[in-house]
Amino acid sequence: MGAAMLVGRKREAAALAQLLERTPLRGAVLLMLGDPGIGKSSLLHEAESRGRARGFRILRLAGVESEAAFPFAGLHQMVHPVLDHVSLLPRHEREALLAAFGLVEGPPPDPFLINLAVVDLLAAVAADRPVLVLADDVQWLDPQSHEVLTFVARRVAGPVVIIAVMRRGHAGPFLDAGFPELTVGGVDxxxxxxxxxxxxxxxxxxxxxxxxxxxxxxxxxxxxxxxxxxxxxxxxxRPLALSDRLEHAFAGRGAELPSATRDALLVAAVDPADDLTEIIAGTSALRGEPVTADVFDPAQKAGLVTVKEDRVAFLHPLMRSGILQAESLARHQSAHRALAHTLDDVYRRTWHWAQSIVGPDDRIADALEANAAQALSRGAVFSAINDLERSAQLTSRSALRGHRLLMAAGHAFGMGREDIVHELLQAAARTDLTDLDRARMEWLGEMFDRTPGGAARVNELCDLAVRSAPADPDLALDILLAAALRCWWADTGPAARARVVACVDRLPETAGDPRHLAALALAEPVLRARQVIEALTRTPPGDDAGALRVLGLAAYAVGHIALTAEFADRSEVTLRRQGRLGLLSHVVSGQALAYVLLGDLVRAADAAEEGRRLAAETGQPAWGAGQLVCEVLLKALVGDAQEVLRGATEAELHEARDRNAMLSMLQLARGLVSLAAGRDREAYRTLRAVFDPAEPSFHQRNSFQSLTFLADAAVRAGHREDARELVAELEVIARETPSPILHVHLSYARAVLAADQDAEDFYLAALRQDLSSWPYARAKLELAYGSWLRRQKRLHEAQSLLTSAQSTFDRIGALPWGDEARLELRATGAPIDWPESTAERLRQITELSALRLSDDEIAERLSLHRAVVAMYRDRTRPDTPR
Missing domain, CATH: 1.10.8 (Helicase, Ruva Protein; domain 3)
Structure with a gap:
């Protein structure tokens, strides 16, 4: 069969030869796609022959449709031949990989640590000789192995080549990863x-x-x-699809075989294992009489299977499915039942029992729940989800059925799989849930609800938390944190915010929990800032990476951005060491935003890129709304005006609708573009809206980070008095909150907006602050103060400050401001060295057109923005005190 399938395959064979001959040092991946029977497996055998001839170590794995329920079955095929190299791995990775195969006892390994272990194992093996991984029928791998293979392919390193085969029409992470593809079509x-x-x-x-x-x-x-x-x-x-016709052909061939052989083929088809002894035992149980291995002789002569080295293999997957298609459901169940009677492995025995029945069976349902626990102990979360879902199907009591579905949904939530969570919640909603489980269902649904809602939804969540608190304070706190997040994202009004805080205060037993602080901070970032900051700085946070992430969220909400970055940095170190890449993607994305607000734009860009890559590698949303807004603000600060306006419009229309927290940051980005382009009045109007409760972009806490730029725009546009009135209002708030982001930006605004006779005192007071964590803010102050000194003809003092500002701006990546500092320095008579990368921008700045779009481009993009804003202005909004 293989030779026939390679006739007419010069193009495909040449592509495989080229891939293997160049053996790239950074690895390579190829996905072959085609219909059943088109010759993909034969091409894989051709790749194996070429690989062996070139000295590759060959590792193989193949998906089997019925095997998809067994944790890491495919992965074990792949790494078993090189498992002796596992001693070369770091301890955490070694233990995680061995735990996945049930070879060591210990806490459940993080799924992504298993992924890293396989990456490093292949790299260790490839240090001796190049490695060729051949993966057949990837669409039928168990979900864990499918995820691992995808992750490894994304991070393939060293002389490792992966060639994978998938049927067209199937979905999965490997197909979605965007690897180079070779389509295998029909021969001419x-x-x-x-x-x-x-x-x-x-x-x-x-x-x-x-x-x-x-x-x-x-x-x-x-x-x-x-x-x-x-x-x-x-x-x-017959007029059937080609694969159906082939299945019918193979089924017909099987129907002509002796009865005992048909039974043996059926057992082999329903058994994910290919072990001859196991299949013979199952066949004997099915027939009620002993059979021997020669029962397969007629099937081998008919070209359906091969039997060698105590293994039974169908010559093509369509032969397996053809045999199954020819048999009734009752026969399938009988074969599963026969295997269940003969197996010693509890996990596999339970799975076969579950396939052997229709209708409720609480005994088997309980055993499947135990299977789920075993799968979790091996890091096989997707298998645990499948076990719990099947367990629910076999459960007679409606409430327990719903509880098991919610358990499965909780594990899917932990993996970031919104699609699975949604399906499971829909099923759970059709059961008679207990009040506590209904609260759990509401909370899980809330985690993926992208509609901001309003005060009514916040109050519903508070009511739910109050009812849940006596039985499960932990769940109540989760629900209140979700309500607090709604208060943060949207303008839910003071009453709703106060209700959340009151409910959190009624949970004294959770006071030491990071979620407790985060809920207070998110719901009332101004009124509870002092309490939250004192708690954050008083108690050592420990090394729990998850807790550090939540504490960082609390610090961000109250405006202590330096503490946010510190918590994120500490969490990052732990997560990298532990290989917990799923949570690491969230932490790194949080780092990016903290670095943007502190002004370390180079580190922000690096973190944003890694966060995006990790999210893709771990199967989580690649670049969500918050990260998109962070990217827009980052581009505004580095001077990429066109990308800012494009990204802001995209986020505003699709991700940030009704989310004041995001709209305020997008408004800041637009204001920065206008300010850099010399459109000072436009900049002031844009930034002033962030502070106006009547505007959709109003967000009290987020407005603080716009104050520096509002002050700049006010001076340039002639709105100094209006800006001073706003600053006076913020001075009142500053007496209530120690929020560093407010005080840092307020100190700048005071100085820039002050009359000349008072300005120097304000500049000196601002520079006396501890700005070691705020490089951008310090450089902005030095630039503004240096410019003021130049205008006062105090050129030597100005040069010192301007040189420091220019150096800082260049170091952190704020290139437009570095250029402005150079222009100020040149005005003092100091010699200036312009980097080559800024030569063209110097010409533009000198002509007062730095980063400026054409009038038509600006008008087109801003008109769309104004149309969106108009939609919000017509809506009734709760009063929000300034």
Whole structure:
């Protein structure tokens, strides 16, 4: 069969040869896509032959449709031959990988640590000789192995080549990863004729033409359809899909075999294992009499299976599915039942029992829940989800059925799988849930609810938390944190915020929990800032990476951005050491935003890029709304005006609607673009809206970070008095909150907006602050103060400050401001060295057109923005005190 399938495959064989001959030092990945029987597996065998000839170590794995329920079955195939190299791995990775295979006892390993272990294991093996991983039928790998293979392919390093095969029409992470693809289609007419001549030389011309027409160049069909046609009535081939016709052909071939052989084929088809001894035992149990290995002899002669080295293998997956298609459901169940009677492995025995019945069976349902616990202990979260879902299907009591579905949904939530969570919650909603489980369902649904809602939804969540608190304070706190997040994202009004805080205060037993502080901070970032900051700075946070992430969220909400970065940095170190990449993607993305607000733009860009990559590698949303807004603000600060306006419009229309927290940051980004382009009045109007409760972009806490730029725009646009009135209002708030982000930006605004006779005192007071964590803010103060000194003709003092500002701006990546500092320095008479990368920008700045779009481009983008804003202004909004 393999030789026939390689006829007419020069293009594909050449592509494989080229891939293996260049053996890139950074690795390579290729995905072959094609229909069943098209010859993908034969091409994989061709790759194996070429790889062996070139000295590759070959590692193989193949998905089996019925095997998809067993944790890490595919991965074990792949790494078993090189498991002796596991001692070369770091301890955490070694233990995680061995735990995945059930070879060591210990706490459940993080799934992504298992992924890292496989990456490093292949790298260690490849240090001796190049490695070729051949993955067949990836669409049928168990979900854990599918995820691991995808992760490894994304991070393939060293002389490691991965060639994977998938059927067209199937989905999965490997297909979605965007690897280079080689589409395997049908062979041409000449190759088809050659295959037919070789395997069915006695065909009449009309039969040959018809088979070629029906086969569509499929090599397997060209081999098998002549035999199928000979066995059919005179009307010939039936009008079925090609794969269906082939399955029927194989089923027909199996139907002609002896009864005992048909039973053995059925047991082999329903058994994910290919162990001959196990299949013979199952067949004997099915028949109620002993059988021996020679029961497969007729099937081998019929070309359906091979039996060698105590393994039974179907010659093609369509042969397995054809055998199953020919048998009734009752026969399938009998085969599963027979295997369940003979297996010692509790996990597999329970799975086969579950496949052998229809309708409720609480005994088996309980055993499947135990299976789920075992899967979790091995880091096989997706298998645990499947076990719990099947357990729920077999559970007779509605409430317990719903509880098990919610357990599965909780694990899916932990993996970031919104699609699975949604399906499971829908199923759970149709059961008679207890009050506590209904609260859990509401909370899980809330985690993926992208509609900001309002005060009404916040109050519903508070009511739910109050009812849940006596039985489960932990769940109540989760629900209140979700309510607090709604208060943060949208303008829910003071009453709703106060209700959340009151409910959190009624949970004294959770006072030491990071979520407790985060809920207070998110709901009342101004009124509770002092309490939150004192708690954050008083108690050492420990090394719990998850807790550090939540504490960082609390610090961010109250405006202590330096503490946010510190918590994120500490969490990052722990997560990297532990290989917990799922949570690491969230932490790194949080780092990016903290670095943007502190002004370390180079580190922000690096963190944002890694956060995006990790989110893709771990199967989580690649670049969500918050990260998109962070990216827009980052581009505004580095001077990428066109990307800012494009990204802001995209986020505003699709991600940030009704989310004041995001809209305020997008408004800041737009204001920065206008300010850099010299559109000072436009900049002031844009930034002033962030502070206006009547505007959709109003967000009291987020407005603080716009104050520096509002002050700049006010001076340039002639709105100094209006800005001073706003500063006076913020001075009142500053007496209530120690929020560093407010005090840092307020100190700048005081100085810039002050009259000349008072300005120097304000500049000196601002620079006396501890700005060691705020490089951008310090450089902005030095630039503003240096410019003021230049205007006062105090050139030597100005040069010192301006040189420091320019150096800082260049170091942190704020290139437009570095150029402005150079222009100020040049005005003092100091010699200036312009980097080559800024030469063109110097010409633009000198002509007062730095980073400026054309009037038409600005007008087009801003008109769309104004239309969006108009939609919000017409809505009724709760009063929000300034």
């Amino acid at each position: 007419d000449d190759a088809a004729a050659q295959i037919l001549s070789s395997h069915a030389p006695g065909l009449r011309p009309a039969e040959r033409r018809r088979i070629q027409r029906e086969a569509l160049g499929n090599p397997l069909a060209l081999r098998e359809l002549p035999l199928a046609m000979a066995a059919l009535p005179s009307d010939g081939l």
